[in-house]
Amino acid sequence: MSPPSPVLEAVRYEWTTFNQFFEPDVYSGYPSAASEAAWAKLWDFGAFSVPLDSLGSLNKSSMIGDFRLVGEDRGGGVGGLLEGAHQIHCLNLVRQFIYRNHWDYSRLPSFSGGDKTRRHHVDHCVSTLRMVLTCSSDVTPYVLETSATGKIMGKGLPRKCRVYPDLVQWVNGHSVFSSVE
Known part of the structure; x- marks a missing residue:
């Protein structure tokens, strides 16, 4: 279940089976220009407008706080990022942290501010991913076969997933701010 979101109008589902034999893809292995671009395409896009009248249903009923307001010329409201994109950003940051000695990430905002700041950001991301995974708790059986x-291997089973590219397309079509990290 998701709280109210303007992006819900773009949600569509499809059946898919995860890569069960770990075939390498552009997202795995040592960093390359192609892998960095592919990861960025999954999460590095703009913010959309969240209507002010929907803030109450998001448990944000008052304007107390440092909300980034959207100008009336762009529909008003407050800026919002796709939480799924934030989670992918977090996974990407953990990946980049693992490979930080194999690729130059020094120009990225996530790698500025020194080692303590960087580790704090990575810790935030690990906690975010832990909470998301325990909250959504996929109950699909991980069927074991010999x-x-x-060797005992897990066998991939079909599951119904949101069509993520549709969500990205919706956000890109409703973007009110450019990329925000």
């Missing part, structure tokens, strides 16, 4: 060599 391979010909006797």
Whole structure:
């Protein structure tokens, strides 16, 4: 379940089976220009407008706080980022932190501010991902099978997933601010 969001109008589902044999893809392995671009495309896009009258249903009923307001010429409201994109940003940051000695990330905002700030950001991301995974708790069985060599392997099963590119397309079409990290 999701709280009210203007993005819900773009939600569509499809059946998919995850990569069960860990076939390498552009998101895995050592960083490259192609992998960095692919990861950025998953999360690095603008903010959309969240109507002021919907803030109460998001448990943000007062304007106390440092909300980033959207000008009336762009529909008003407050700026909002796709939480799923924030979560992918977090996964990407953890990946980049793991590979920080293999690729130059020094120009990225996430890698500025010194080691203590960087570790704090990574810790925030690990906590965010832990909370998201425990909150959404996929209950699909991870069916165990024994391979010909006797190794026990998990077998991928179909599951119904949101079509993420549709959400990205919606946000890009309703963007009121450019990329925000």
